[in-house]
Amino acid sequence: MSTSTKTDPTIFIIFGGTGDLNSRKIAPALYNLFLDGWMPKQFSIIGTGRTKLTDEQFRENLHNDINQFSRSGKADDKKWADFVKNIYYQVSDATDAETYKEFGKRIDKHNAEWKTKANVLFYLAVAPNFFPIIASNISKAKLAEDKKRVRIIIEKPFGHDLETAKELNQLLSSIFDECQIYRIDHYLGKETVQNIMAFRFANSIMEPLWNRNYIEHVQISVTEQLGVEERGDYYDGSGAMRDMIQNHLLQLLCHIAMEPPVSFSADEVRDRKVDVLKAMRRFTPEDVRNSAVRGQYGSGWMKGKEVPGYREEPKVNPESNTETFAAIKFFVDNWRWQGVPFYLRTGKRMHQSSSVITIQFKDVPHLIFPTEAAESWQQNRLIISIQPEMSIRLQVQAKRPGIDMVLNVVDMVFDYKGTYTNQAPEAYETLILDTMMGDQTLFMRGDQVEAAWDLVMPILSTWQNKKSLNFPNYSADSWGPEAAEALIARDGFNWFTLPVNGKKH
Structure with a gap:
């Protein structure tokens, strides 16, 4: 884990926000980073999926997940209240390029409120067949143009074989620089x-x-x-x-x-x-x-x-x-x-x-x-x-x-x-923090x-x-x-x- 304690304002957009990976690993990791003082003062977590949920329903679901899966145990009421106000949900079909415009509006809204340009982390906690679709739609919505602040996090499996791995690499490198691509291996x-x-x-x-x-x-x-x-x-x-x-x-x-x-x-x-x-x-x-x-x-x-x-x-x-x-x-x-x-x-x-x-x-x-x-x-x-x-x-x-x-x-x-x-x-705490820091060593x-x-x-x-x-x-x-x-x-x-x-x- 990086030794620096300075993290820039960050917006997390989690595709697969209602999925098992977010419930068991990603959300508990973000909450524990918040408890340990690693999260920036200004941050936003936006879960997205096709399930129709309100912000409150999504927050309640994550509360239950964190109570069950966090290494720190059940969430403290006061600390949870401070954390949960930064959580939002957006109904979105990952295959529909039009819905990505809403992400752009949310990013602009946070940047205006915080009076700075935040780092934007697109976390693809979805099935592998969605990786190319989501990456392409991020590009179509012009959300990947800030090479310094925008990053994409991709879970394994990265390709099904050598040919598909090369195809995915070629697609990603046509949209992002290599320094923006974070291929996670939790080991x-x-x-x-x-x-x-x-x-x-x-x-x-x-x-x-x-x-x-x-x-x-x-x-x-x-x-x-x-x-x-x-x-x-x-x-x-x-x-x-x-x-x-x-x-x-x-x-x-x-x-x-x-x-x-x-x-x-x-x-x-x-x-x-x-x-x-x-x-x-x-x-x-x-x-x-x-x-x-x-x-x-x-x-x-x-x-x-x-x-x-x-x-x-x-x-x-x-x-x-x-x-x-x-x-x-x-x-x-x-x-x-x-x-x-x-x-x-x-x-x-x-x-x-x-x-x-x-x-x-x-x-x-x-x-x-x-x-x-x-x-x-x-x-x-x-x-x-x-x-x-x-x-x-x-x-x-x-x-x-x-x-x-x-x-x-x-x-x-x-x-x-x-x-x-x-x-x-x-x-996942170590790896998510490193994505925030821009450290690709792991x-x-x-x-x-x-x-x-x-x-x-x-x-x-x-x-x-x-x-x-x-x-x-x-x-x-x-x-x-x-x-x-x-x-x-x-x-x-x-x-x-x-x-x-x-x-x-």
Whole structure:
């Protein structure tokens, strides 16, 4: 999050104002920024959608949402009264260019009242098929002409494949400058993800070890206990590769693998991430067979409750070929990482919900201790837990207390809850504040999005052109298909898991 406390007058126009994303994430984030003193003195939040609501009805809906989803709990009456007077609603059909003139009138009205030109943030919290329509209508209404103050915020998925991502980039760049486009990946706003850069580049002891000479392999696992829930129609056209690997997990990989930037400027940091994606080894059809595993969950039991298989979920094709699990072995072909495998894994209906990065260091070159002293020997590991706990732990060998020389694995832990008393901001708070500040460091650039799509397209194409004959191939409450275990076991490794208490199992 930016360290400056100065924010200019800002007008938020939220397309999808009555939608789930605004209810659960955006509105609570704006309210918490207001509570913490980050919002400007002059601001306006304008929700828009086709639902016919008055300002009062919209405000009441957001009040209920904030009471339910805000990290700060139920809204204080006095503070809510100060906040809610800045909230408005406008009935609008996003496909009707004429209705955008009303946004222009509202912007002019606020600028006249505040006697200044405000920043205008168009937040597209809508389905992806509306992105081009809304952007084009903003242009037709001449609302994007102030290149300094107007910004557009776009949620994932950014394109369905490389071709559609390029088309969307071309459209947006014909209307906005790149410095106006904020492609949100909420994973980049998480505190632990931001701390990867601090951990790497603010500590001199790490950089000499951060290469192929000392690191044996890297694992990035983002697993969920939930199924597709009510998102069956969206997910069946997406799958684990598009929904998670192409954006979230590759972003985490870039944080781990990037070279040290010259400065913390947005483009310098993003240049280094693009370098990683360009250096990653491309897949041939043979590579896909050997280095990529897909899965689809079947029925089973989760927490004592019977759950359906993916093909039995609402709005899912009963013969769906969509993967709900993916495990991929990547390589970064450069001097720092040559030969070091990066294993990425994600799946739904898994045994545990967690996001964990594990970096395993190479073994000591010569073991001086007798076998009986090192029965529980384990190579050094750095474990970065993003959720459910937020921690960074270094696992090393140490002598167990006693007369005999017996070695044990011990954890050197940085734990957010144990170190800091103040509550960490939600990812959306960090990212929304950065859009207000004009800081794009944590946002994906157009060429970065295209490079990520270019990397995964051979895998997607291979999977789409060949229907899996063994779906479903893992049961609910498991760790995924057996082939995923074989993928990493062939190299002599195994997938790591880390419960909340930090003890591996």
